Amino acid sequence: MTRPDAKARRAALAMTTAQHLDTIAAISTPPGHGGVGMVRIAGPRARDVLRAIFTPASGPDGGPVPRRATLGHVHPPRRPSEPIDQAVTVFFQAPRSFTGEDTVEITAHGGPLIMAGILSAAVQAGARLAEPGEFTRRSFLNGRMDLCQAEAVASLIFASTEEARQVMLRQVEGAMGRDAAAMRSHLVDAKTLLEAAIDFPEEVEEVDTGRLAGSLRAALTASEELLRTAREGIALREGLRVVIAGAPNVGKSSLLNALLEEERSIVHEIAGTTRDYVEGVISVEGVPMRVVDTAGLRTGAGPVEEEGARRTRRLMEGADLLIMVLDGTRPMSREEERLLQSTAGAPRVVVANKADLPRAAGFVEPDGTIIASALTGQGVEELRKEIHRVFTGGSRALEAAGGVVTSLRQAEALERIRSGCSRALEALEGGGPCLSGAAEPELLAVDVDDALAGVGELTGEVTAEEILGEIFSRFCIGK
């Protein structure tokens, strides 16, 4: 087995005989999703619960056959004459199931009443309602998935675009785990070279620095490649915060509506129409974005507008990307110029709006400005493209076949690996502190240890306790 945590995994496999004393049940499709819904039951009594509340169409039988879909109807315990709904059930026998325990999946028509009915039947038959994230937690505890996979499961449920879904699916399948395993083996190699020279100086006189550098570089490259996916990957999972800002009445709300293709924000010729922010979600090349329309920025107006402007500035600070809107029918004000200057360093797109009207004589837009009209839709497609370009910096990171960084936690762990490797390499090449003139192996080992700890954090083998707390508290639906 090439898994990073082969040993832990083996232990975990043995754990799959784990006897969780109770059996849990929950609705496993997010509320309001489509025509079908699923109730999942896991635990030692899952099979009994199924037999109590489900009668196959072919009549009562000897009990469920693992991994075979069976049609029939669900009913309150031992009352087959009062069907709740027609359903398809699949029984997964431990350890070959999502959580590693005996598991039953009941798929029926997805109405909330029907789902609630099935759930209540399961509970009457001896299951208890699962806590938020409990299925995934059990699955993780039983060694059925690493931490990246566990995270991806939660994200998959929320994935709002097809691209996001694809990436999360890749994670659930363990793409990141495989990358972590590769990094780990390079780092273990590096560590072995160092420790051998320290603890057995009589047998191993010198560290094989060529090989050491090679292993460190391999881990470094892998971590850097993964980190390149972080911006997009995290955005895929969490969405990007895009803020539309500009002077009053330049057409910010109109632009939001144009991007959303619906009338979300109130548009009015009176300047200062938007007092509080309004937002909508769009998908740009598969990246979900929360676009926020803000109150126009202007000084010297009433206290309400002042408050609005303050909020706008706060929003702008927290944004992943800014859309700065200008009105092409009038020259830029001093204030607008200042605003453009102050945001020049941030990721942003500048739009000169109202391109359907004649351009004002004194209006000079900065380089790269998108000329658009919220009214006619001219330039809106271009704007979308530009947003994507600015955000990704033109990279196609997500197209690589390997893992994708989809959370800050992963990015931090990878950064730990990256910096550990790069510090060690630097010291190896003579840039680090040393007492004897050469890079001392015990100092290099500190950096490699750090990188190894990063690998541990990545897949949750040796993770610190607070990370786990974080993750499990985020699994907040009946999975």
Added chain:
Amino acid sequence: MNPKTPSSPRFRDPTRYDVIVVGAGHAGCEAARASARMGMSTLLLTISIDQVAHMSCNPAIGGIAKGHLVREIDALGGLMAMAIDATGIQFRRLNMKKGPAVRSSRAQADMYMYKSWVREELEAQERLHIKQGLVEGLLVEEGAGRSRVAGVLTQAGEEYGSEAVVVASGTFLGGMVHVGETMYPAGRAGEPPATTLSRALEHLGLRMGRLMTCTTPRLDAKTIDFDRTQEQPGDEVPRPFSFRTREITREQVPCWITRTTPGTLRIIQAGLHRSPMVSGAMKGTPPRYCPSIEDKARHFPDRTSHQIFLEPEGARTTEIYANGLFTGLPVEVQVAMLRSIPGLEEVQIMRPGYAIEYDFVDPTQLAPDLMLKDVTGLFLAGQINGTSGYEEAAAQGLLAGINAALRVRGEPPLVLGRDEAYMGVLVDDLVTRGVTEPYRLFTSRAEYRLLLREDNADLRLMETGYRLGLITDEEIGWLREKARMMERGLEELRGRKVTVEREGGARRGTPLEKVLRQPGVAYRDLEGLDTGFTPVPRQDVAEQIEIAVKYQGYIQRQEAMVRKVRRLESLTIPGDLDYASLSALSREARDRLGAVRPRNLGQASRIPGITAASVSALMVYLKGREKEKGERRKGKAGRK
């Protein structure tokens, strides 16, 4: 020998001892002396008084990580460092090309002088009685759920009572010596085993296992042609182990190096099937780090030549220890093998090499103070806990002696952290992870290696030794002065600023500390840069200042790690926690946790097979339990 359960004693000593130590090996000697120095009336019982602190194997103390242990033993007021300083005949520091954290001391001992030096020291110790006697049984009182030790019984029919007992019986429990196809019960070649004591321990319900190890043939120097070997001198200026020793004055001797030949390998290979370790005659697990020559031949058949170190066993004996030739081969094969080696063509063996297998007690049954969790007052130390090596034994002996005394006094035990001492690493590894082969310490076992140096063992541990009463007023005064001088020296480096020449011109106001951090700049060099600056004259202080400055970044990182782990360490787990009822844990996790009964989450996380997931599940449970308790308390308060 006919193993018998000791029947009624023929002599019952009316004096009750506070502490009884069984076995005067390296563990037992430290234990007995520490206990007596802490005010306990102490009895040291051993099979042969002539073999006190005998070196069963290599006539040397120290080595990588082991040297660290010896310095720590010294800082806590133990014996070993002073003993080797007084009797060492060749001192060498290892890893000198690497940084200070992994530099270790090692010295060849005149093993006969070493033994008599230790024996004299023990005989001079007040409150300590040394008696010859083979302990066969333990007096144990059955209590509610827990038994408690009350004394020991000897083969000669004596009974001695005590509050605490430290068993440090080394390789003697059920010991069986093998030389080729021959085997006989022995605790060490030429000495009887302790078979009945092993049964007695088993009787207490302890989980025991079997390990094995082997030693090299001893050669007669007058039959060796040293001209055909390479002389290996010791260090020019021998550096003492003990913080108390000013200098080593004893005359130093060289060792010699020779190598096996392809012929040696052929002889070994032809005789392999006759080695008890290969034939399957021995059941114990051998250590991987100290392989027999048979194993080397088997696992690295392509290496045709292995280094052999010829080490004198003393200044007044011709007996030579052939380091690197650990073997269980029959004597005739040993002779042939030796005579195929340059310089040994006509060698005579004085004592053949042999292998030994012996019982050990699964150390996860011990609490971190080295007392058995289920038998109050019964401490185990040394090879009986599955370790190997004199230093590992002595370290445990010292801790067990200290803790036995603290227990009698009714004071909390001394438990050292993994970030405080290699001793802490050693004990935590034993009681948390257990052993699968004879356990030896390595620096790589310590996660905070840069903090645990030979050079700062005194700063790490002497205050503790002083609190225990094992470090004298004079010694602690000396340490505190050192610490003060260090502090002042560091402050001065931070305060004094100089102008340094740089590529881009001179840079003003650079603190000396920063200058010292540059590679290639030594503390003494600073004198030339700043006329107002006088380096601290004490060499040991100057060394500490230099390390503190040069390593600062790394040391800070390790300290940050320590703080992080200490948080897990501070979450204590009740000793009576019923793991079987924790349904959130896998059965395997429950079994392992139940077997070790960790004291806190940090220790739990280090148990093999306990995943981060299990630890977090345990934490969730403990937090929940705490909250519940808190609420119950609040509820009670509300009703008042």
